[in-house]
Amino acid sequence: MNGSGLAPETRTHLIRSCERIVGPEGVISAPDELRVYECDALTFYHRVMPDLVVLPTSTQQVADVVRLCREAGVPFLPRGAGTGLSGGATPDAGGVMIVLTRMNRILDIDVPSRLATVEAGFINLWLTNAVKRHGLFYAPDPASQQACSIGGNVAENAGGPHCLKYGVTTNHVLGATVVLPDGEVRQLGGKIQDRPGYDLLGVFVGSEGTLGICTEVTVRLLPQPEAVKTLLAVFRTIEEASNAVSGIIARGIIPVAMEMLDREIIKAVEANVKAGYPLDAGAVLLIELDGPRAEIEAEAVGVEATCREHGCIELRVARTDEERALLWKGRKEAAGSVGRITHHYYLQDAVVPRSKLPKILREIGEIGGRYGLIIANVFHAGDGNIHPLICFDLTTPGDLDRAIAAGSEIMKRCIEAGGSVSGEHGIGHEKRDYLPLMYSPADLAAMLRVRAVFDPAGLCNPGKIFPADRPEGHGDRNLQSPAMTAVSDR
């Protein structure tokens, strides 16, 4: 699908002006090149090319491009590495895509204050690598951390396995330089924790690129723990594993991470990284403890006892850094490994109260059976954040529709269980029509008023978060297409 149908003269004007701002090598306008920007890591529906792509190298350039778009009345959106799973970095209907991959420098590392300031395109894992020698690390660790950008993490309020203990991105961002949708550059927050008045930074983090474009971020760094212990607990059934998760938390132990992988995922992972997960297990729990050595030794005893109580048939402890890294590699590459068992998957992201995990997983199994689809599960069990991967094949007629219907049903069950439609992947384009399952019209109206304060013209990443039938949040762009209209690319 092509862009928004900008008038050719508007497009030419934008191209020329952007070339003046960022130089000709920073503007992409050929159709065969724009094609690669028609989706992020959500590929199977809603593919839309931007009208042009601009790659700025400074905050000022971002501001100049945004101002240009505002003056021309053309929608624009930011994009980092494009590893997001809810279509947040895919245009709603064309416009200008501002790609921040060339803004990837470290601006400051303040070791005594344990702070780092980086440009938005800086890659998450690079930060931990850069501060390792100071005995520090950056806690939020989404599975895509080797590729995703800090700016994208801010936009999505990214989580990750270790967020069970350390909290998600918003708990680690102290300040951000943002370009507001009118092209003004503002500093939200700063280098200190406590600021009186409204928490505008808190509003901005997780706003999915709809309130402006963050260009520089100041984050907290944490001291590396004295010791780390990684355990793999093997269970016959996913239900037993779920009960163990609740049991561990009920015991008063907060592991740094508690990740569940079911039988299908184990099969995919073992075909790829050979992490040593037993193929005959119903589920495994990857549990990590960190902190003072004596404390985690005591906690490990408690974890083991709880797992055994709930039917754990085998408990392994990583003895070396290599063993630990391998156990984690299996987890981090789990979603990607699913390519080994299916060509397409619809990766869901939802939350249920921890105690409801056994019930929801049973229901997911039933839903999969009913639709004739394999649903694999790998997720952050500790905080009830489930990630069913619904496997399907685009070449099989009706498969995609079934996958979407199954996903929708899972989502409704999660809400009924008192959960949420998204844990960490964002609403983006994919889930915008699920939002009314959680919020009343009054809630949505309040949120839309906040959006209008930042972006009255509705030009900044329109078509995201809010349902298609609430176009007041998206300016006057055409938003007629129903969100869940499957766009088969064949």
Place this chain on the structure above:
Amino acid sequence: MPTAVATRSAESGRPLAPAFDAVDRPDREGILDCVHCGLCLPSCPTYLTTGLEMASPRGRIHLMRAVDEGQAGISADFVKHLDQCLGCLACQTACPSGVPYGYLLEAARTQIERRYERPAGDRRLRRVILSLFPHPERLAWLLVALSWYQRLGLSGVVRNTGLLALLSPRLAQMEALLPEVPSAAARRPLPGVTPAVGQRLGRVGFLTGCVQRFVLPDLNRATARVLAAAGYEVVSPQGQGCCGALHLHSGDLETGRALARRTIQAFERAQVDLVAVNAAGCGAAMKEYGHLLRDDAEWRSRAEAFRARVRDISQILAGVSWRQELKPVPVTVTYHEACHLAHAQRIRKEPRLILQRIPDLQLVELPESDLCCGSAGVYNLLQTEMAGRLLQRKIDRIRETGASVVAIGNVGCLLQIGLGLRQAKLPVRTVHPVELVDWSLHGMPDGEPRA
């Protein structure tokens, strides 16, 4: 909504070549294995350098898919972004889904070379460069001529001929890559058979290669000496030539197959237990002969049998227990990982292991050791700008280590990094790991810096 099929280039209005045809078509299953997760992105040298999605593995696969599905044609932009790929395969190391990127790239490039009309200059340049490699003697002649050409300066007459006008920047680049053209005596071929020292462990066939036997003949002599010292009888079979790697990487699978058959035959006749290779690019290609000739009923099983015997020299040496004492080599060494060792052959520990066994040799890790140096076969002759940027990055990292020697297991990288070090006037010597083993066994050459 299906995208309209592009049949004409948006810029020129010329009809585009239709989508891929059936001959050596990129495998659709392989394309679909990519789930677009993006974990490959920062492993890709061209993405890292440009920040462009089209210059990433995921982006290139997306473009292939569009052509495969008839949504786009083999356009100039498509060709540009596939040409810009180094073929370093770092993305295959990073990929959790097991996408066979190297095979997809090879096949897509074959489609381009057969079905896309390159501008005349580009076409001639590629033909000239690729025609040199299956013929080592032509290459040798050219390399000697180049050294004179450089010494005498550009004569006006030569400069006015069309071909040289086209080639001269590349020729200058080729000439610059040469450390120093070895003397005729140094370039004489290896003896047909080098006997094992002491009891014979086995008979090893040695691929002398098309480039290194003329450009780095000392390396081949050192390799033969070290293998002999390890107890192997070393044969360099008659009739071997280019292994075909450069053709496979440049979209000429047919020539690549012909060269593969010739190589297999030469080593079959020599009746060897193993085939030793000291050039990562060649070793990687030879280990893929089974795949290359999979549809050839006559050659398939011969290719498989051959492939199973191929070893990088570091794989052989890592398992050797030396019969003689290793002497100290008191130098600080850093190790650059050739892409076709680290990513294509997944050989990472062995070269480090053989270096660590040398007394007094201090091995310091090179940051970004597995990031491509820009050599990539003939890439540095065709994509000079990107190659130069990657080389600069590599030289900066080498400088940070403070090492006086950089060990490199591939001829292309040896030449490329050697060029970068000379240009940067950095007093760091390039050697192959096997040469360091040779120093340890047989003494360091005079005048080597010790640190």
